[in-house]
Amino acid sequence: MKIDPASPADLSAQIAAAIRDAIVAGTLIVDERLPSEAELAEQFDVSRPTVREALKRLAAQSLIRTQRGATGGAFVNRLSFEEAYPQQITTSTLLLSMNAVSFGTACEARYALERACAPLAAARRSADHLATMRAEIHRQAQPGLTDEAFCASDVAFHRALVDGAGNPVLSYQLAGAVEAMQPLMNMITFTARDRARIVDLHTDIADAVERQDSAATSDALTALEHETQALAQSVFAAKAVGGTGLRRAKPVPHARG
Amino acid sequence: MKIDPASPADLSAQIAAAIRDAIVAGTLIVDERLPSEAELAEQFDVSRPTVREALKRLAAQSLIRTQRGATGGAFVNRLSFEEAYPQQITTSTLLLSMNAVSFGTACEARYALERACAPLAAARRSADHLATMRAEIHRQAQPGLTDEAFCASDVAFHRALVDGAGNPVLSYQLAGAVEAMQPLMNMITFTARDRARIVDLHTDIADAVERQDSAATSDALTALEHETQALAQSVFAAKAVGGTGLRRAKPVPHARG
DNA sequence: CAAACATTAAATGTAAGACATATGAAAATT
């Protein structure tokens, strides 16, 4: 593990990259303890704050964890799906909101991915997943639910469907796609009629999953996608003239007049 | 934006979280300049190194970028798909290698996701995507190719297929699933016969995409999945008795006994 | 007047040293 002091890049970034590469390559294995900050500082010939900045970078990616005390230090962290979820969701959310990704594009991706889970979910769904789906459908039918709560329940319903596929890799990937849609969905005001239609479609999905009908599950998802797209279309059309992107960049400062 | 000095969590982690929340919530918008490190230190009532550690955490997630000089500072970064790709791939790779995810599970997820792209890719594929797929197939048929190069070409082929769907959100999600498989695939030694079979299946996929046949594309992907699974099965069976997980954790240090 | 050059100020990048605090292990005590 070496760094180039002449490089224009920050030393802490270089050190972080070197350690990250070692972890990815397997040179550093899970639960292995890194040298102490003082030792790393000496190895890389930098000061301790610089080493610490590098370690904080790695900690931000959950690649290491630190422990204080006598036997403490920085340890290679076993990256768990649970830890990776929130990062994945944050990243996906920001990608959508910062890049003027249209509602249509995001929606298309989400349902395409969800349909990918349909055959597996239909084949493997447990009673637990089905119960969660039914419970969320019931919640969605309650009157007086706020739009935010309705959307949150929608996310929970779809996560149950995805988790029903029993594949942690799929669940991880889909978490980003499904949850990142929530801020977009929250922009929509749902009429009672909209909700009733969505509840019906959710019921179709749950029914299809229950009788383990892969094709029907997929078709029901497609129907829901069309409904969602149409709903969004009408809402956005009624609302304003601005694009479908969510957030605009700050105008360039010091612009010439 | 406030932090809790009494919290057991690191101050730099709290500060990073506060700023991250502000970015996700939209309080801080793209290209907006954060206060200088000295100002942030005063605001949060901490020292400058602590602020810097927080900023490095955010930089590691590409949420901010920093610029030196007179008009420099930390700016909210527009998270691009290009920036997000490598992070997604690194995370996915580590998730697979550190969590004893079986080859079968990873493979299932990958092909399920890829099949999700099939209808879109068949409908929208450009001549460019098709050309890339054909070129990679041609490369794969070359004798004398190393296993690594063969796998790399395989990844390129599948990325072209995914990109053919013309949905950046899908491309982003799939990048992780497809590329993270490469280290797993690299463990396999391909015989000439294996390669010929894979090239044939790739050709089937390209042909189906070319004539925009969604169902045939999906079927060809399924056939390739079965082939891959069978191939891996035989390789792993022949190889060893250890599980299909790739990397084991370091034994607990200072263990009794 | 305009262009080239030097100056300056503001900001990040890095270093060094010190102290605070947590924590496990060894030593001392009961």
Add this chain to the structure above:
DNA sequence: AATTTTCATATGTCTTACATTTAATGTTTG
């Protein structure tokens, strides 16, 4: 033998200082 104390070690934080980059400003010069 069990408990308590001590202690060494490591991270967490603060302070101060200096180096470096960079754009804006001021100055000189053709």
